[in-house]
Amino acid sequence: MFRPLELFIGLRYTRAKRRNQFISFISTVSIVCIAISVIALITVMSVMNGFDYQMRSRILGAISHATVAGIGESVQDWPRALKIAEANPHVLGAAPYVESEAMLLARRSSGAMVRGIEPTQEPKVVDINKHMLEGKLDELTPGSWNIVLGRELAMTLGVSVGDRVTMAVQELRASPMGSFPKMRSFHVVGTFELGMEQFDSGLALVNISDAEKLNDLSGPTGIRLKLDDLFNARPVARELADQLGQVYRVQTWMDTNANLFAALSMEKMVMFVILSLIILVAVINLISMLMMLVTDKQADIAILRTLGATPRSIMGMFMVQGVLVGFVGIGFGVGLGSLLSWKLPGIIKWIEHTFHVTFLSPDVYYISEVPSLLLWHDVLWTALLTFAFSLLATLYPAWRASRTQPAQALRYE
Numbered sequence: 001m002f003r004p005l006e007l008f009i010g011l012r013y014t015r016a017k018r019r020n021q022f023i024s025f026i027s028t029v030s031i032v033c034i035a036i037s038v039i040a041l042i043t044v045m046s047v048m049n050g051f052d053y054q055m056r057s058r059i060l061g062a063i064s065h066a067t068v069a070g071i072g073e074s075v076q077d078w079p080r081a082l083k084i085a086e087a088n089p090h091v092l093g094a095a096p097y098v099e100s101e102a103m104l105l106a107r108r109s110s111g112a113m114v115r116g117i118e119p120t121q122e123p124k125v126v127d128i129n130k131h132m133l134e135g136k137l138d139e140l141t142p143g144s145w146n147i148v149l150g151r152e153l154a155m156t157l158g159v160s161v162g163d164r165v166t167m168a169v170q171e172l173r174a175s176p177m178g179s180f181p182k183m184r185s186f187h188v189v190g191t192f193e194l195g196m197e198q199f200d201s202g203l204a205l206v207n208i209s210d211a212e213k214l215n216d217l218s219g220p221t222g223i224r225l226k227l228d229d230l231f232n233a234r235p236v237a238r239e240l241a242d243q244l245g246q247v248y249r250v251q252t253w254m255d256t257n258a259n260l261f262a263a264l265s266m267e268k269m270v271m272f273v274i275l276s277l278i279i280l281v282a283v284i285n286l287i288s289m290l291m292m293l294v295t296d297k298q299a300d301i302a303i304l305r306t307l308g309a310t311p312r313s314i315m316g317m318f319m320v321q322g323v324l325v326g327f328v329g330i331g332f333g334v335g336l337g338s339l340l341s342w343k344l345p346g347i348i349k350w351i352e353h354t355f356h357v358t359f360l361s362p363d364v365y366y367i368s369e370v371p372s373l374l375l376w377h378d379v380l381w382t383a384l385l386t387f388a389f390s391l392l393a394t395l396y397p398a399w400r401a402s403r404t405q406p407a408q409a410l411r412y413e
Contacts, residue, residue, distance in 0.1 A: 009304075009317045026289040031329040033282035038333025038386055039340060041275040045378045046341035048268040050371025054195075055264065056230075059257060062199045064125045064224035065233050066252045068240065074219040076247055082223055084243050090228050090236045093124025096220035098211035103181075104204065105166040107158030112204045114167065116211025116220075125226040128192055128205070134161045135190020142209040147186035151193040152201035163188050167204075169214055184214055276385060283326070283389045290322050290397035294404075302406035311402035318398040319391070326390025330383050338379060344372040 068085060070076050078096060085094045098116030103109060119137040123129050129137050133151060140146050147165065149157070159165055165188060168181045186206065193200055208220060227236055233252035241250045254261070294301070301314055340347075348370040352358060359370055 004316075007316075007320055009320075026285065026292065027325055030282070030285040030289050030325050031332070033285050034279070034326060034329025034386060034390070035333040035336065037275070037279040037282040038330060038382055039337035040278065041272070041382050042334065042337030042374075042379055043341050043344065043372075044271050044275055045268070045382070046344070046372045046374045047370065048264075048271060049373040049375055049378065050345075052261075052264050052268070053373050054371045055260070058194055058196045058199075059260075060126075060230065060253060062126060062128060062194055062196070062203065063253060063256065065227040065230050066225040066237050066240075066250060067222045068225065068244065069222035069249045069251065071247055071249065074217050074221055075223065076219075078219050078223065081244055081248060085223055085225055085240060088236065088240060088243075090232060091225050092228055093121075093226040094223055095121035095125045096208060096223050098208050098215065098217060098221050100169060100211065100215050100221075102170075102204075103168040104153070104157055105168065106163065108156060110153060110156045110201075112153055112202050114169075114204045114206060114211065116206050116208035118208050125224045128194070131192045131194050133191045133193055137190070137205070139189040140205060140207040140210075142207050144207065145184065145186050145210055146189040146207070148190040148192060148205040149188060150200040150203045151191050152197065153204065154188070154191050156201065159188050161188055161190060167214070182214060279386050280389055282329075283386075283393045286322055286325055286390060286393045287397060289325070290318060290394060291400070293321065294318060294397050294401045297401075298404060301401055301404045305404065305406045314402040314404070315398040318401045319394040322394030322397070323387075323391060326387060326393075329390075330386050333386070334379055334383055337382075338374060341372050341374040345370060 068075065068081055070078075075081055075096075082094055082096065085091050095118055097118075100114055100116075102112060102114045104112050117137070117140065119140045122137060132148075135148060137148065140148065147167075149159070149165075154160060157165060164185050166183055166185050168183045170181065192205075211217075212219070227233055230253065233254055237250040237252050241248065244250070304314065304317075348359060
């Protein structure tokens with residue numbers, strides 16, 4: 001009639017009013033602790049995912065998925081290399097570039113990475129044009145000697161749109177007085193902000209022909225590529241290297257930023273392990289609750305054993321109790337944790353606006369806003385891990401219940 005018997009009695013114990021109200025209190029505390037630990041793990045994983053996504057998107061907004069460079073200062077026969085790269089089915093766009101280090105002089109001085117670009121082709125590989133605060137990349141015409149600066153770099157130099165800056169490059173110019181670095185005055189026509197200090201304070205853009213003239217180059221120093229799948233960069237790079245030959249070098253974003261993304265991945269893994277231990281601590285309350293329940297139900301267990309219940313059935317009855325508590329805690333934790341992760345950026349902005357505090361200063365961190373990206377596979381792993389811990393926590397109390405001797409338990413009843 002009551003099948004399965006273990007599930008029926010386990011649920012009956014859960015619904016019944018217990019004589020010892022303290023057990024009900026411990027059960028509630030167990031549910032709350034499990035829910036809080038699940039909320040913490042989901043929220044932290046979402047924030048780590050958000051940081052990882054923002055770092056990738058912002059870095060790849062200024063650099064390319066892959067680059068083709070020459071062995072020397074410039075790329076040999078770069079039109080051929082560009083044609084081969086564009087013919088690859090995984091390459092969505094390609095653009096030549098010149099990159100060099102220079103000193104910029106205005107009201108103040110600052111070092112910068114100067115990148116010579118072709119304004120009409122640059123949007124094919126990066127999206128700096130979408131982050132322009134003033135001016136447009138189209139104003140970097142050949143022979144105009146115009147320059148576009150990162151927002152922080154412009155503030156460091158003390159210039160704005162319409163001002164002039166002097167650029168000194170490493171190429172030396174001979175004179176009767178000795179060798180001096182080549183210098184050229186540029187007209188500031190725009191500023192951009194990518195949201196990363198590395199680029200906003202250290203990147204300047206000029207026209208590729210102006211950069212070649214200033215550095216005495218006969219062609220671009222490389223070709224930048226945008227791929228259909230950024231995580232497929234290495235296989236595509238190997239394929240292009242085989243097609244281009246040994247006089248070319250192909251690098252991917254994974255090679256140039258490997259340490260940064262490896263550190264982010266390791267940090268996420270460490271945080272997952274640490275917060276998993278917090279879940280394990282929360283599950284200890286579940287063990288305490290079940291042990292007290294077993295003690296409270298000694299007479300019931302003895303009667304069930306006398307009526308023919310097997311030790312396995314007794315174990316199943318108390319495992320149902322523990323699993324149910326864990327399941328309820330997981331349900332509340334997953335629901336509230338997902339909601340908090342979804343609304344976290346807005347909550348952080350409200351706190352910063354209301355209490356006039358800044359959690360992530362742009363002068364210190366790459367990202368000035370607290371990001372959050374909820375991935376359902378993280379939620380699934382968190383729920384499965386918590387369920388596994390809850391299931392394991394029920395084993396010892398249930399085993400103790402199954403070892404109850406009917407005669408000994410009923411002796412003083």
